Amino acid sequence: MIDFFVKSGTWAISITTLVFTFVPEKYFEKNIILNRILTLLCVFIIIVIFYGLFLICRRSITIKGHNYKIKVEYGDIFKMDNCKKVINFDECYTISVGDAPGDIKPTSVCGQYLKMHPNLDVEKIIKKSKIKAENERSQYLGKKKYESGKLVPNGDDLLMAFAKLDADGIGKFFSHKEFLDCLSLLWEEIDKYYGQKDVCIPILGSGLTRINETLLTQQELLDIIIGSYKLSSHKIKSPYKLHIVCKKNDDFSLNQIGKSI
Incomplete structure (x- = not known):
């Protein structure tokens, strides 16, 4: 389980880093730090859901x-x-x-x-x-x-x-x-x-x-x-x-x- 969350967290950080690199800061409005944290959290939750479904459903x-x-x-x-x-x-x-x-x-x-x-x-x-x-x-x-x-x-x-x-x-x-x-x-x-x-x-x-x-x-x-x-x-x-x-x-x-x- 720890490995599952570590992998999910690693992918979430990688994806949000790409988002922050290519999306201008103006899209995060005034509270840049808070919005970036929320973005990371949303990406992490999405990855946990889809990665979990993948592990449950895979047959090989x-x-x-x-x-x-x-x-x-x-x-x-x-x-x-x-x-x-x-x-x-x-x-x-x-x-x-x-x-x-x-x-x-x-x-x-x-x-x-x-x-x-x-x-x-x-x-x-x-x-x-x-x-x-x-x-x-x-x-x-x-x-x-x-x-x-x-x-x-x-x-x-x-x-x-x-x-x-x-x-x-x-x-x-x-x-x-x-x-x-x-x-x-x-x-x-x-x-x-x-x-x-x-x-x-x-x-x-x-x-x-x-x-x-x-x-x-x-x-x-x-x-x-x-x-x-x-x-x-x-x-x-x-x-x-x-x-x-x-x-x-x-x-x-x-x-x-x-x-x-």
């Missing part, structure tokens, strides 16, 4: 650097056009959707994807991509598991190995380091597969990532993802960009990006 924000562009936006990843979509599975690429501990939850990004592709033959896709399973088996039923961050291309969809599983098939917590290692591999994989298209990802790690035994919020995860991408040597080349797509009712705000960590 673009973050640019000299070699990257990230667009964080409210929306549905499945409705994004002309882009490759990262769909996060678990480490075993489980495809059963349901309410059992080892099932993919129907409301998750992966669950929605599997309902849209009921005949998905994930084993065939993995075999075609020639990615190798890790030597160590998953704790869940001794299944083959894949490194978190690995991608398997399926047309314009990039199926991502992500959540590590415990013996009951429930996603285990990531440490901060494990999460960063996963993101680092993900950027490398995206660099390999984006094929001159934008790439869309959801906010990863919700309910799974901890720092010092504290679960991270969506806002904190978003900032970590953005920070990791900025530091990575593997980036999507311009004019293409990375989209981070999220639902508006998630526990974060576009206006708080960069402030949580």
Whole structure:
């Protein structure tokens, strides 16, 4: 909130300075000082109203650097056009959707994807991509598991190995380091597969990532993802960009990006 008023005040001063520079003093009548103060106050109020409406109504924000562009936006990843979509599975690429501990939850990004592709033959896709399973088996039923961050291309969809599983098939917590290692591999994989298209990802790690035994919020995860991408040597080349797509009712705000960590 303080930042909001500071920015509004800075813009108000800049605008009124321009007004005072180009408008003759005679237009401020006799009490020049008072009228100038009132002018500044009116401009400030107008800016506060319009800037506030802008922050409330905006649905995206673009973050640019000299070699990257990230667009964080409210929306549905499945409705994004002309882009490759990262769909996060678990480490075993489980495809059963349901309410059992080892099932993919129907409301998750992966669950929605599997309902849209009921005949998905994930084993065939993995075999075609020639990615190798890790030597160590998953704790869940001794299944083959894949490194978190690995991608398997399926047309314009990039199926991502992500959540590590415990013996009951429930996603285990990531440490901060494990999460960063996963993101680092993900950027490398995206660099390999984006094929001159934008790439869309959801906010990863919700309910799974901890720092010092504290679960991270969506806002904190978003900032970590953005920070990791900025530091990575593997980036999507311009004019293409990375989209981070999220639902508006998630526990974060576009206006708080960069402030949580």
